[in-house]
Amino acid sequence: MNGIANQGIVGMKQIRQLIIMGLALVLTSCYDPAESPANSVLAIIPQPNQMKKDKGYFTFDKGTVLVVKNDAYVEPTLILSQRLKIAAGFDMAIVYSPPTANYVQIMVDTSLAAEAYKLSINEGYIQLKASTKNGLVYGMQSLRLLLPKEMESKQIQSHVNWSVPVMEIEDSPRYGYRGVMLDVSRHFFDIAYIKKTLDRMSLLKLNTFHWHLVDDQGWRIEIKKYPKLTEIGGFRVDQEDKHWNSRKVTQAGEAAGYGGFYTQAQIKEVVDYADKLGITVVPEIEMPAHVMSAIAAYPELSCFEKPIGVPSGGVWPITEIYCAGKEQTFVFLEDVIDEVADLFPGTYIHIGGDEATKTNWAVCPHCKKRMQEEKLASVEELQSYFIRRMEKYINAKGKEIIGWDEILEGGLAPGAAVMSWRGTQGGMEASEQGHKVIMTPGEFCYFDQYQGPQNTEPIAIGGYLPLKKVYGFDPVIPTMSKEQESFVMGGQANLWSEYIPTEEHSEYMLFPRLLALSETLWSTKEQRNWSNFSERLKVINERLEFMGVNVSKSAYAIRDSATVDIGSKSISVKLHNEFDDADIRYAFAHDADNFIPYTVPVTIDSSVTITAKAYEDGKAMSPLFTQQYDFHKGVGAKVTYHTLYNSSYAGEGESTLVNVLRGSKNFHDGQWQAWLNTDVELTIDLLNQKDISEIVLGFLQNQGPDIFYPTAISISLSKDNIEFQEVDIMEIPFKSANTDEIQDVKISFGRTKARYIKIHAVNGPYPGNDGGSWLFMDEVKIN
Structure with a gap:
């Protein structure tokens, strides 16, 4: 009985050890940095021609060696070995015949095209084949991209599993240049x-x-x-x-x-x-x-x-x-x-x-x-x-x-x-x-x-x-x-x-x-x-x-595409960036602490400021987008041009200056009207008399391509489009500038009843400008 009892006790210990070992194996197979979010996507750019992933991983460690035919093939391997030496502390030995396992082998295959390569990753070894040095270099770069990003570190990174998935890649370029x-x-x-x-x-x-x-x-x-x-x-x-x-x-x-x-x-x-x-x-x-x-x-x-x-x-x-x-x-x-x-x-x-x-x-x-x-x-x-x-x-x-x-x-x-x-x-x-x-x-x-x-x-x-x-x-x-x-x-x-x-x-x-x-x-x-x-x-x-x-995040930056319905005096605002299904969240300025997911265009018919950000995995990726939509008394008014804008910068036609939408520093964005070598002279008809006390004119300056602020502005008002009363003349001294900027020129006066507003903006002269000069306007706000 004692013998049987002892056997039973030993058996239970063995079972307990097997359970612990099994759990360890399960945990090990579940946690692999190669399956962490940073590596869940096989992120090789440019995309290989053929790529087939299988189960399992090859893991680099201190015993991993590089196998080459002779010293002439060592150079392409440095892309891998030098980085792993710095980031992982692995000083990979160079050998000339493969061991039983745990190696990366460089092989010449003359049947492959000049820049083509084949990369075969197995659990025990990796083989890279190419016919030229360039092919070997590109294969090494693909292998590098399969490793964790910590490989690019300038110092030892501990607690990193240097694994790459088992897979086959066959690759060659579409163009030679x-x-x-x-x-x-x-x-x-x-x-x-x-x-x-x-x-x-x-x-x-x-x-x-x-x-x-x-x-x-x-x-x-x-x-x-x-x-x-x-x-x-x-x-x-x-x-x-x-x-x-x-x-x-x-x-x-x-x-x-x-x-x-x-x-x-x-x-x-x-x-x-x-x-x-x-x-x-x-x-x-x-x-x-x-x-x-x-x-x-x-x-x-x-x-x-x-x-x-x-x-x-x-x-x-x-x-x-x-x-x-x-x-x-x-x-x-x-x-x-x-x-x-x-x-x-x-x-x-x-x-x-x-x-x-x-x-x-x-x-x-x-x-x-x-x-x-x-x-x-x-x-x-x-x-x-x-x-x-x-x-x-x-x-x-x-x-x-x-x-x-x-x-x-x-x-x-x-x-x-x-x-x-x-x-x-x-x-x-x-x-x-x-x-x-x-x-x-x-x-x-x-x-x-x-x-x-x-x-x-x-x-x-x-x-x-x-x-x-x-x-x-x-x-x-x-x-x-x-x-x-x-x-x-x-x-x-x-x-x-x-x-x-x-x-x-x-x-x-x-x-x-x-x-x-x-x-x-x-x-x-x-x-x-x-x-x-x-x-x-x-x-x-x-x-x-x-x-x-210094990688640009501009692709995440939010853009707005707005459609104006002049008849109903409303705007439909679409928010987007360059990515499909972008996580964009927005708010109105009065509720800036409560961002809500953007799903469909936002319709607005009164003055409001929209703010928004783009997110990825809960992290803000874009600068804060802020756009003010200012519905003023001139929205939808009739504009008569006494000097016509240049056909290259017609904006959205006659409604451009009274459609609420503002231009950006990109003067090709379709929201600017421009005059070349001529003054701006126009009359705005509010369709009926209104109490007004302020005119705000939007101008762009970018002196590189000869876009300048006006040197003077005059505003006149009328009830009948016959007799006009000048309410202000503003002179704007020229200043040399090496950046582009947008300025709202505000002209205030006592509250006045008027239906017609005549605007004259003077184009030049500008010191040192011997060529053409442009005036760019995007909106006339009437308050």
Whole structure:
């Protein structure tokens, strides 16, 4: 009996241990960081072609090793091993044959296309196959994105389960050219930031860095044969406190303190760094225009050799360009190309070729002689001669040229590639002629444009390019033939830096729009889905923020779309942001503490202020949206225009100034009316006499594109539209401004009965404005 009893006791202990072990297994299988909210979405951007998830996980630990064929294959593994060493403390050993388990193996598979990869994750090991270094790099980046975001930490992260799900990925890009252009001429960025940008490009499988090294406002690359290019051309007078287009003309010899340049050693360092990340660097050496920095250094390169300073701001038109008639111009450019070609091993050199105003060429004796000798009928043909001659020299160096779509004018060698930036027509023409095309139309690819409601955004060049619109970009135009499509190399994002003086601002403009572009260039059309992308984007954004990237939240910002019913004097207000099924909550100003979910448009027929915020998982993600809708005595009144608004800015027609809706800083939003070089003169008919004591006029100022406040305003009232009594004349002194702003000009007077209100707003004069001047109005409030 004792024996049986003892056996029973032992059996109970065993059962208890099994229960505890079972519970532990259940808890372990239930809690896995790879299934936590941050990793519940398989957040790889760009979306892989094929991806199949299975049960289970592979977990990295201190014993995980990297298996390579030989030392030549170690470099791509550093993307993974260096990050895990810093964030997890795992110093992954390199071995040359696989152990039984717990390894990541890099393998060469020559059957795969150049940038394709296969990633196989099993519970015991991971295999990555590719035929080239680039393919291995992209596979490693996908594996990196499957790991927790803490992998991007700069210090050890304890209590992180470094697991990735068991899965198979087969992937390759849709286009071979996936580019980003950084303009370092208008504002200079140091090497550290360039490397950060390359790191982030590689993460998104972007493979071409277009380095805009030369422009009017700065020459940024050391050319040893011509040291004054950087000594003089690399620096300009510091006028950073003024609007880009309101800066005074710099004179030759003025003390210049803003700028910088890259030494040839630094250039080589960047090129080598990029190559390790699967990125080719394409330098841009502008010609024949956008070269005032070079002419400031060597005036003899221009037609009339007039000494000039490096411009501190905008220049238009660009008339100081290289002289096409002087032989020394070509000697200079060939010398520059010699040094550039040695620094950049890639196939292409970008030569610009855009926006050359050729008025000097038309009267220059050297250029006229060249035209006569070469039997050229126009300065346009002279530019073609210029481009073809430089193209021939660059070809002789074993390189091909890329140029903006203006280089099409006059004919090109077969190997030349065209960047279509003025819409897509340049791409159509180039592909028809058998030239390779890189699509980069401003409408989709110019990241210097605003990406959110302009009232809440940092200053930009203008325009509006939200995230969702970038995601809708496709390099192939539907009207292209199959043969034309074959010439489309891919696409590119361009970040011009006139209004981008800091790294933080540059990051803000690039991210997250660059994520959208990367997917349009890599993933197949069938793989692209905005809702799915939005979910992955939220996870990747968290990773980027963990990396220290200044990611814009503009896509969360609330916009209002309002529809006016003038007859009933009511407005239907729709609130939305860029995400489907956004969690938006709103309140009226008098009840600001009680936000309610937004589900359907809000109808209002009296003055009210609406506030709103967008949320995600209970966390506020957008700035506070605030919009006042002011129903005044003039709503729905009849407006007679004595000077008609410009047809380009007609707003919503005759009701625009009395429809309650206000314009934003985006003067293309459809709520502004504008007058060019003429005063505003109009009469408002209230339809019957009313007691009024105040007129409020809404104006926009943005001096960069020549939009100014009026210099004077007069208001007159009448009961019969015959006899008018002037109630006020207000003068508004001109002030230089480097930001855009909206101002309500309030004119108060004693309570008066009136039916008709005559308004005269004076357009100018404005000191320093030699071109056209605009007056923009959005509402006339009558109280």
